[in-house]
Amino acid sequence: MSPAAEPVADKPSRREQILAAAAELFARHGFHGVGIDDIGSAVGISGPALYRHFRSKDAMLGEMLTSISEVLLDGGQSRVGAARSPHDTLGDLVRFHVDFALDNPALITVQERNLGNLTDPDRRKVRGLQRRYVELWVEVVRSAVPETEEPTARAQAHAVFGLINSTPHSRHLDRAQMADLLTGMALAALVQ
């Protein structure tokens, strides 16, 4: 499948370029609202040339979403790995997610809107990664606020994702202010 899962990322090339353009388009028009030709011309090549890089349109979405989910899970785990106070860990986790959302609005949008357009195996994979990411949040929330029940913590995590991921829909503050605002709101919502 993936020709090489490179640790060293000295590859800024095509594939990535195509995925970025596709993400932008999927975010704006939805998966089925975007044609192969649209994606092609967005990167300066035209139409079927994409099949030199991806097996299918579904494969593009699949790779896009799995890689997002992996980045989130890895980043989350590394934040939790750094042993600090539960409350600080929660702060780090929130900040990490906020930064990711602010830096990758199109990806975040695609992830929350287009999960249903994945192939069955891809969806299973992405769902699995997302579930583990949520579990991470649940544990961190519950160790920062111990009296929280598990289902409540899960619901809180989803709600906070919704809050943070709303970022693409409002662009009236600059990046730094927005990051602070969202972080503050998320933490307030979690610890009340």
Next chain:
Amino acid sequence: MSPAAEPVADKPSRREQILAAAAELFARHGFHGVGIDDIGSAVGISGPALYRHFRSKDAMLGEMLTSISEVLLDGGQSRVGAARSPHDTLGDLVRFHVDFALDNPALITVQERNLGNLTDPDRRKVRGLQRRYVELWVEVVRSAVPETEEPTARAQAHAVFGLINSTPHSRHLDRAQMADLLTGMALAALVQ
């Protein structure tokens, strides 16, 4: 779904039925991912019979989204109309939106995902209604927390919508608990 939700209006009929089914499908698969035949068979009729009730597939989405936006705006305005303390008004507004989201998960999902699939005139109309709803929130937030700048309040409103509208993605608490949780989180995020 519930045939007798109506206070007086004894018209639960077709159109509404079709819109409800279409909302469900649009929410799950996206506008372009749903065919005319899918919608038809979801209400027991098949395919082109829908054109006895709507001029086009676009018209279905248009009517769906404008009616949602109108319901939200009207409901919001009536909550604000009842003169109470700024803080109570904010609480009412939050609770109103939470209730709507919990009672209409499919509609909420379609509204936030499929704005981009609207016809240009429809989109303008819906955008206008949404803008007025946001302005309502901005004013209520600013009168409850006067030191808030306007752009900040706008960003907060969007973020809170994201939080509340995340509802369809998590179903592990019952309706009442979920309503209380979301209301509490939203208010905490707003007043900090």
Next chain:
DNA sequence: CCATCCGGTTAGTCACCGCTAACCCCCTAC
């Protein structure tokens, strides 16, 4: 210096989708 292959091109195929056409009940009002 040539073989190869990587990454592009255009033309074409096939399925599907929105929508129209033509037809067909009932049910109701006169």
Next chain:
DNA sequence: GTAGGGGGTTAGCGGTGACTAACCGGATGG
């Protein structure tokens, strides 16, 4: 008892979209 219309049916048309086929230029390494 029949006229009419609201709401349903199936067949089919035109357009579009994903993908394949066949071809091609140029860099590269043996």
